[in-house]
Amino acid sequence: MTEYVVRFLIGGAVVSAFAMLGDVLRPKSFAGLFGAAPSVALATLGIAAYQHGPTYAALQGTAMMAGAIALAVYSVVVCQLLMRTRLRALSATLLALVVWLIVAFGVLSLVGGGQT
Template sequence: MSEYVVRFLVGGAVVSAFAMLGDVLRPKSFAGLFGAAPSVALATLGIAIYQHGESYAAVQTHSMMAGAIALGIYSLVVCQLLIRARMRALPATLLSIVVWLAAAFGLWAAAGGQT
C-alpha cells in the first residue's frame, strides 16, 4: 500500500511542477501535455529504480519510448483517416488501433521482446 502513497505523492508533485512549466510556456496547450504523461512516467521510473534497480528501469524506459512512438504513429494514421479519407471518428480510431498494435508489438519485438 505504501507504494501507492509514494506514487501518489511523487506523481502529484511532478504534475504540479510540469503544470507550472506548462503555464509559463506558450501555447497553453503545453500545460496539459506536460501535466499528464511525463509526471506519471517519472513517478513510475522512480519507484522502479527504488524497488528493482537501474537495469529494470532502463527496460521500462525503452518500453515507454516504444509506446510513445506507437502512439505517435497511431495519431498520425487517425488524423489522415479523418482528414483525407473523411472517415467518421469511431471507424477511424478502431481501424487505427490495429496500426497501433502492429507498431507497438513491432517495436517491442525489434527491441528484443521481454527480457
C-alpha cells in the first residue's frame, strides 16, 4: 500500500514539474506531451531502483525505451493504414499491434533487454 502512496506522491510532483515545463514551452501542446507518461515512468524507475537496485531499474528503463520506439513505429503504421488503405480504426490498430510487438521484442533482443 505504501508503494502506491509513494508512487502517487512522486508521480504527482513530477507531473506538476513537467506541466510547468510544458507551460513555459511553445506550442502549448507540449504541456500534454510532458504531462503523464514521463512522470509515471520516472516514479516507477525510482521505486524500482530503491526496491530492487540499479540493475533492475536499468532493465526496466531499457524495456521502457523499447516500448517507446515501438509505439512511435506503431503510430506511424496506424496513420498510414488509416490514410492510404482507408481501413477502419479497429482493423488498423489491430494490424499495427502486430507491428508494435515485432518492433518492441526486436529492439529488446538487439540490446539484450532480457538479460540480467
